[in-house]
Amino acid sequence: MKQKNFHIWYFAEIYFHFNCSALASKSIFLNCICMLLSKSSQSLTGTLSVNTEDLSAKPDVKTPITWGDLKGPRSFPIVGTAYKLMAKPDQLHMVIDDMVKEYGKVVKMKFGPTRSFGIACPKLMEEIVRREDPIPTRDAPLPWLEYLQSQKLPGGLLTSQGTEWERKRQAVRSVMLKPFAMQDFIVNQSAISNDLCTYLDSKKDEHNFVDNLSFHLYRFTFEDRYFTEKMLSKAIEGKPGSSPLTLSLISNSKLSNGDIECMLLEFLFGGVDTTSNTLGFLLYLLASHPDKQEKLRAEVKEVIKSGNGLDLNTIQNMRYLNSCIKETLRLYPALFINGRAISQSFTTKARNMEFKAGDNVMFFHYCMGRDKDLWYKSDQFIPERFDRDLSDADSPARQLVSIPFGFGTRGCIGKRIAELTLSLGVMKILSQYMLTTDDRHSFLPVTRALLTPGQQIPVRFNKYQ
Numbered sequence: 233m234k235q236k237n238f239h240i241w242y243f244a245e246i247y248f249h250f251n252c253s254a255l256a257s258k259s260i261f262l263n264c265i266c267m268l269l270s271k272s273s274q275s276l277t278g279t280l281s282v283n284t285e286d287l288s289a290k291p292d293v294k295t296p297i298t299w300g301d302l303k304g305p306r307s308f309p310i311v312g313t314a315y316k317l318m319a320k321p322d323q324l325h326m327v328i329d330d331m332v333k334e335y336g337k338v339v340k341m342k343f344g345p346t347r348s349f350g351i352a353c354p355k356l357m358e359e360i361v362r363r364e365d366p367i368p369t370r371d372a373p374l375p376w377l378e379y380l381q382s383q384k385l386p387g388g389l390l391t392s393q394g395t396e397w398e399r400k401r402q403a404v405r406s407v408m409l410k411p412f413a414m415q416d417f418i419v420n421q422s423a424i425s426n427d428l429c430t431y432l433d434s435k436k437d438e439h440n441f442v443d444n445l446s447f448h449l450y451r452f453t454f455e456d457r458y459f460t461e462k463m464l465s466k467a468i469e470g471k472p473g474s475s476p477l478t479l480s481l482i483s484n485s486k487l488s489n490g491d492i493e494c495m496l497l498e499f500l501f502g503g504v505d506t507t508s509n510t511l512g513f514l515l516y517l518l519a520s521h522p523d524k525q526e527k528l529r530a531e532v533k534e535v536i537k538s539g540n541g542l543d544l545n546t547i548q549n550m551r552y553l554n555s556c557i558k559e560t561l562r563l564y565p566a567l568f569i570n571g572r573a574i575s576q577s578f579t580t581k582a583r584n585m586e587f588k589a590g591d592n593v594m595f596f597h598y599c600m601g602r603d604k605d606l607w608y609k610s611d612q613f614i615p616e617r618f619d620r621d622l623s624d625a626d627s628p629a630r631q632l633v634s635i636p637f638g639f640g641t642r643g644c645i646g647k648r649i650a651e652l653t654l655s656l657g658v659m660k661i662l663s664q665y666m667l668t669t670d671d672r673h674s675f676l677p678v679t680r681a682l683l684t685p686g687q688q689i690p691v692r693f694n695k696y697q
């Protein structure tokens with residue numbers, strides 16, 4: 233157990249010390265910022281009516297557009313264009329936004345010898361992700377990979393490749409992505425959400441403001457993952473009280489204890505900051521949009537009044553809550569950049585663009601989520617746009633434009649857990665507090681490998697009468 237705790241803290245250490253100065257090295261850049269890269273193979277065209285006119289199109293459309301035809305920051309030997317991203321490491325999303333404004337929706341970049349395409353064009357992104365290999369490969373976060381190798385540990389989903397990855401992914405796919413398997417999670421998470429409010433009460437100052445809210449929300453989501461970890465040790469030691477998730481992992485004869493330990497640690501790595509930061513953004517958006525907050529509270533009250541208790545079906549049917557979560561992730565995608573490695577050369581139908589094996593693509597999710605050409609009042613918090621009854625079939629909300637959990641076989645394995653954690657957390661908070669903004673603090677999202685709301689989230693938790 234001591235050894236296991238050491239792993240957790242070592243893991244937390246590397247995670248927190250990941251900052252954007254690491255971008256100086258191409259490999260760390262690819263591992264830290266693009267987090268997830270995979271290979272590709274076949275095609276499909278999207279039907280989005282998006283503005284891609286500012287791509288550096290050649291007059292002769294029969295000749296494919298190549299990387300060399302595109303515009304981008306000046307490239308220098310060894311560093312390539314990485315210096316551009318290091319200019320303001322804590323505002324990387326804005327640096328990228330400015331690059332897209334300057335060079336267009338496909339930006340030419342270079343990291344060491346690797347040609348890279350920065351893509352803010354959903355049509356192109358859709359075609360690339362739909363070409364994915366059945367077993368996509370992706371670079372793993374380098375410091376974590378080196379640590380695993382030094383400890384002779386097998387690695388989890390983030391760090392495994394090929395059939396190794398497939399074996400591990402198969403072992404957890406049904407328990408983590410299938411809705412019915414999530415029911416047991418609700419019971420644990422509801423208890424943790426109750427504690428969250430008691431905890432927030434103890435941290436509030438006389439203005440109902442919680443100093444360093446980001447950290448406290450982090451503890452809330454960490455608690456959930458740590459709980460899972462404790463469940464695992466119980467299960468391995470044959471003690472009662474284990475969850476179906478951990479029991480199903482240890483009863484899987486294809487997984488060693490080392491596999492399971494690494495997989496759970498990587499859930500911690502992938503799940504804690506992403507979820508807590510998203511919750512922070514959501515609370516701020518609700519505090520600064522009282523009408524939306526009231527609408528969501530009405531939905532929450534309705535569910536509580538029904539007295540039927542919380543089950544997965546009920547939570548999934550809370551349409552406004554789900555729309556609020558989607559809209560938060562459109563405006564503030566935790567992974568504001570995600571990527572794919574190109575394994576085979578191809579030319580896309582969208583914009584007739586040529587990609588070669590070995591190229592790297594980076595999807596600029598923050599820019600696509602806020603693109604004025606795509607979204608009505610793109611900078612505003614309008615959850616209604618994700619309501620299927622209110623949006624048109626050709627709305628970007630119904631297309632592959634905002635994909636905060638990634639896409640395909642290598643998409644986020646913790647998506648359902650994250651959605652439930654966010655739902656239960658916000659339901660509990662809205663049933664107890666009226667959120668208002670705190671005018672003594674400004675709101676400034678900061679990039680620290682992920683997009684975060686910063687240390688101080690200007691929200692006041694006024695007891696709801």
Ligand code: HEM
Pocket residue numbers: 268269389390401498499500502503504506507510565566567570571635636637638639640641642643644645646647649650
């Ligand atoms: C709001 C919360 C979250 C967001 C926005 C998020 C986002 C993402 C994204 C964009 C990817 C890459 C997908 C791709 O490349 O197509 C990913 C992968 C991953 N996420 Fe999440 N995530 C969240 C929560 C979680 C949670 C709660 C867990 C664990 C319980 C988790 C574990 C993972 C793992 C293990 C991978 C790698 C999957 C693989 O390679 O097979 N994530 N996540």
